[in-house]
Each structure stands twice: as structure tokens, then as C-alpha cells.
Amino acid sequence: MAQDERPVVLLVEDEPAQREVLAYNLDAEGFRVIAADNGEDALLLVEEEGPDIIILDWMMPKLSGIEVCRQLKMRPETRRIPIIMLSARAEEVDRIRGLETGADDYVIKPYSVLELMARARAQLRRVRPSTAGVVLEWGDIRLDPETHRVYRADKVLKLGPTEFRLLTALIEKPGRVWSRDQLLDRVWGRDIYVDTRTVDVHVGRLRKSLMAEGGDDPLRTVRGAGYALG
Amino acid sequence: MAQDERPVVLLVEDEPAQREVLAYNLDAEGFRVIAADNGEDALLLVEEEGPDIIILDWMMPKLSGIEVCRQLKMRPETRRIPIIMLSARAEEVDRIRGLETGADDYVIKPYSVLELMARARAQLRRVRPSTAGVVLEWGDIRLDPETHRVYRADKVLKLGPTEFRLLTALIEKPGRVWSRDQLLDRVWGRDIYVDTRTVDVHVGRLRKSLMAEGGDDPLRTVRGAGYALG
DNA sequence: CATCTGCGTAACGAGTTTGTGACAGTTTGA
């Protein structure tokens, strides 16, 4: 799942004027917009960019919106991306067809831009509910206490329980140096007896995990004092 | 909670084999099915049961589907019930005629059962948009608290009561990690004494049910912390 | 330079946590 700040919308519309208006509004709405003016390019962009939602015009050169929709909804790895269809035809029959091909919603031209924005947001909420809790961040490292997930540069990292608690302790006050004893208190618990060298080992393991996908070492060793994040 | 809040479909088809197949699928799709094998009975059942949607065969003894449709669409108290017509004739002329009589949609035999189901759902959504109240969704998993039904990729899953409650708890905040104790509180009840390992077993059972029709494991085990959906 | 102290890390066995099949008791529905 793309964990960029802004959700990515793929806008597929062959009419440049329409495309520009929509792109502008979607951008203002907080989406990152990528666009295509035909079905073939659209399918390619889906693979390359993995958008969070797709807005798809019905009539298009090369590959119709219906066909693009059908193909995307057949593949397991893309079927979960919400698709909103745009059409100039108002007939009820068309509406039904649109739903049949698997489109998640359907807007008839001329539409209100606000309505389309609202529907886009609704679809996005449905598939990718926002984790509204507190997220701790430092640099490109993000730690979500609620989901117990740690990201670096938008990639999910795999940490052991102690590594997770250690990082939580460090990221709460970035830059601050903690002695080994302080860390033992905070991470292991006040009354547990563990050798202070254990801290070194776990800092080492955390370093390795944080750098598993590349990137600098974000942990700072302060000789004679302890450790800090940043 | 209402025991049977399922939408009612009236299935009118004189061919027993066809009727059975459709009835089975409609049931699996979440409809309560009532059936008739001729037009006269159909009209009676509409009065007695007030179905939410009607699937109507074209050719039938006593009173043809066209005639039933026309009569229903003339009466104000029944005209709003969506009607889907089935026909063996593929000619476009028939299609138009069907729509003229007031049918809301039209399916030509041989049809894909899935297609018919999709159209039935679409019609129902159109007339009765808030039929289901809140539906909880995550990815391709859908849970309808009102009908007590769980779908994955549009297929109905069979869950035990505890599995259902467990999934409900998890899907309310997708991604969030719940400790075993929290889950015991939420799913089993605050003051019940149950071993925490029971949670593991039910998570295992839920996993099995969710993956019965294929698909990834949507449940995440967070070692030392608990479980999460996604 | 020789020595000393602190730190990084591979390796390892012990201990913990989790997954799961089996089972007996209970509930549900026909």
C-alpha cells in the first residue's frame, strides 16, 4: 500500500480541458494526480504507480473505459482499487452496465466537481480507512503505536518486540541521549535484572532492522553516555 | 437485532430446474426467496409478501411475464418494485419491448448467474439505498452487521458466531492491534473468564474461514502484542 | 607506541510465543 502522505488518483480522460479542470480540483482536494488520455496508458500507469483510486472516462480512444474497468476488476492485485466511472450517457441501462463491470461508483456528465470530489473521498475512505491516531516520526522513520507498524521511507519494517519498544522510547524524544540504565528502565522495566550489555545488542539489532532497506544509521552512540536517535 | 432483515426477492419461473438454481444463488447472495411458477400466483404473492425485487421469466403459462410486468407497473403501490426480466429471445426488439413494459432491467438466457446477481443487487441498491445501514469493509472483505453476513470478493462466507464477533471487533478499526485481553473484553465480555489462548484458536478459525475461498491471510499476528486486521 | 576501556556483533542455547489438531462438553435447530 502506498503510504505517501497524499493518496494517488489516476485520472483517465481524453478531453484535455476536462482533464485539466479535474486535475486541478483533485490536487486542491489533497490528491496526487497522475493522468492518462487513453485506456492503454491507463493500464500501464496502474501497474507502475499503483494508484489508490481511479477516475475513468467512459468513452476513450484505443481502449474504452468499460474495458479498462473490466480488466482491472478481473485481476486480483488491482480489483481492490476503487473505480469511479464518468459518462456522458444518462440512460439507466448504461448505469447498470457500469456497475456490472465492477465500477464502484458512477457519475454522469455534466457533474458537479464537488460531487465528484465527495465521491472520490468516500471511495478512498472505504478502502483505506485513515489511521487517525498519533504517529511518531523522525526523519523518514515513522512509528504508529496503534498498528504497531514501523515505516522507513514508506516501507514497512519488521522489528521484534524489544526492538519496537526500544525505538518507541528513543523516538519519543529524538536527539536525547539515554544511558543504558535509563533504557533498561524504560524498555525492559524497572525491576527486571538484565545486563546492561544487552542494550548494546538490541541497539545493534535495531540498527540492522532500520537499515535493512538502505539508508543511514539513524542511531547515535555517545561514548561513555548511551544512545540517541538522531 | 432483527433476525431476518434480508431483502425479499420474488422469483417467477416455470421451469423447476432453473428456479432451483436461481433460488439457491439468490439465497447465498443474501436474499430471502419466494417463488411462483406462473403469473397469477406471482401477482398474488406480490400482494401478500410485498417483495423488494422481482425476477420474472418472460414465457409462462396462464399469464405471461410481460403481462405481469405491465400490470405491476400500472398500479401505483407496486410500480416502484424493480423488475428484472428473463428471456430466451435475444433480439434487440424484445429488449426494447421489455423495457417499454416497464421492466427495470433485462437479462437474456443463457445468462451468467453472477451477472444476474450483480444486476439484482444493483437494482436493489437503486431503490433502497440505505438498505443495509452501515456496512463495514476492509479490502475485499465486507461485513454487514444487520444481515450478519460476511463477504469476501463478493462471495458469502460462513462464520461461526464467535468468528463473526471477532471479525466485527477487528474490522471496526482496521490495522489496529488488539491484545488478547482487549479482544476477550470486546468479543467475549468483560467479566467472563476464558483463557487468553482461546483467542488464538478463534483467530485461527477465523483465518481459515476467511481464506476458505482463497485469498491472502488478512489477519496479522503481532508477536508479543496481539492481532490486527491488515 | 603500548595499553586500556568501551563498543559492535556473531553465535548459541534457553526460554517464550504462537499455530493447530484433537477432544469433550454444550448449544442449536430440525
Place this chain on the structure above:
DNA sequence: TCAAACTGTCACAAACTCGTTACGCAGATG
């Protein structure tokens, strides 16, 4: 009433983590 479905517990295996130790390197000290 009976059969089927469901529940909670247990036991065992597998997977995973933990803390410790030992050894080598780097900086500091003199």
C-alpha cells in the same frame, strides 16, 4: 429427541526472541 455445529481447553511442534558471552576493533590515555 437427535444430529450437527460450536466452544473452550489442552498438548505438542514449530517459529521466533532473548540475554549472555566471547572476540575483535576503535578511540582514548599516557
